[in-house]
Amino acid sequence: MNLTLQDVAWHRSVGQLIECVDRPGFWLALTRHFDEYVNVDSWVALLFSNGRPHVFAESQYEGDGSDPLFNDYVKGLYLLDPFYIANREVLKSGLFRLSDVAPECFDQTDYYKLYFTHNVVSDEVQYNVQLDDSRTLCLSLGRKKRFSPEEIALLDLMRPWVAALMRQRMFFEGVLAEKSAAPQTPQWQGSLEEAMKQRGTPLTARELDVVRLMLSGRSNKEIAYKLAISAETVKVHRRNVYGKLDIKSQSELFSLFLKAQIES
Template sequence: MIAAFSLDAARAIDRFDRSDSPYLLLDAINRIVPFKLAMSVVYRREAAPVYVADTFANRSGKRALELYIAGTYILNPVYNAYLNGLKAGIYRLRELAPDAYFTSDHYRHFKVQQQVDEELGYRTYGWPAGMEEVVVAVELPQDELAEISFYRLASLGGFSDADCEALRTIEPLIGAIYRRIWQHCRQDSKRDTHWASFDLLLGDFGKGKLSPRECDVAHLILKGHSGESISRNLGISVTTVKTHRQNLYAKLGLSTQQELFSLFLMSLQRQDEVSSRSSGAASIVPAR
């Protein structure tokens, strides 16, 4: 196992300037902690993530990654932890998620309800249903951060504490290899299209209808925060949070959190369509 890991890691270093180098790194990690699926992107402030690699085999998974990079990444706990200063390390997704993330509408819509409208392309959202996720975060130059996410079926036990500890043992080497690979990928990348921040997207979404405080509340609702968490984050009472929620629902003609989320998704979809028409681009996620 160690010998195979060392061989794949060495090949990843030797071929850092080749397109298969991220996959050689994934192969090396798989020798130590086997996984079913993996994907990696690099986050940048005020810009869309840069796709690096994935092992998703079907088209729906590829499309999910396309839409994730086009805009829905702003709901991801890893991305939001990055904006809040996430450091290099090994994390379970639950460690990074807001307090109500796993009961929120966007989690259920993306991760659990596999038969949602596939025309919108949100069937898998990059996190296939029934999977447990462990993240390797790699700090990069210029305030960028790489996410390498690994997935196993939760029904088969997911990732154990021993698995996470094994990843921690090799995490410094993973980071060193990834930074070398990224030096080449960043220079070679043509996908530097800037994307509006969540606040700007939300401003467009409720423009002319919501007050600044109502936008703040909607922002946190969409990210998966409970009323109590919104109260703590904004320094207002839970009663005031409820009042803002009722007001923004009324102004937008909504009655439930799911309707709020669906409306926001439609706004992202429209922006994705406009962006695709203007750029004439096909897929932003190349096949391996």
């Protein structure tokens, strides 16, 4: 068997990753390994569970202190994240691309305009490793330009050993992961409903469902299919929500949502 210098470098890098799986710099070492083959501009390792995501590590923020936009993500914006929504609907291991999980009108949402285009910029892929019936370990890779089909194929080729390393890493992240597994009331429903009650404009459970799907970028047709109602009924719910909240746009609705999540 003939080995190229690239083959030798690959095996050496993987060996080094295995060596540091129990060390603080593991996630950084793993993402630097990706960068040797597929350019990545931002990344985050986090745990999806029944409550707020727990962040294990993330790419360095260029400003002073912590990234304020990412702090907003952890406080509540994650509820509009297509990757989070898809994972909570169907827990599944694999490599997922933004185009696989984003709803029809995602690029028209305030989440996309105010958060995604600032933190991720253009495209995102995510390795998911399902740990049990409620927890998924995730590694998200963001980039300023779209990943090519060839790059996606290479990342998928890497997936078996990346997933194995991520799963092994959980042994050393175990204490925090166990705390995140405790059952919690769905944060979306609780905080927004409470905020609406304080305004004297309580929304029904169905109206809250419509709000959540609207803000995540679902079209009326997608919402209707998801809730097993007609598109006209969706429009009625939308008008009722705007009337109860005394607002006129989805941007105003997004602002109320974000305020409710942060205050909760």
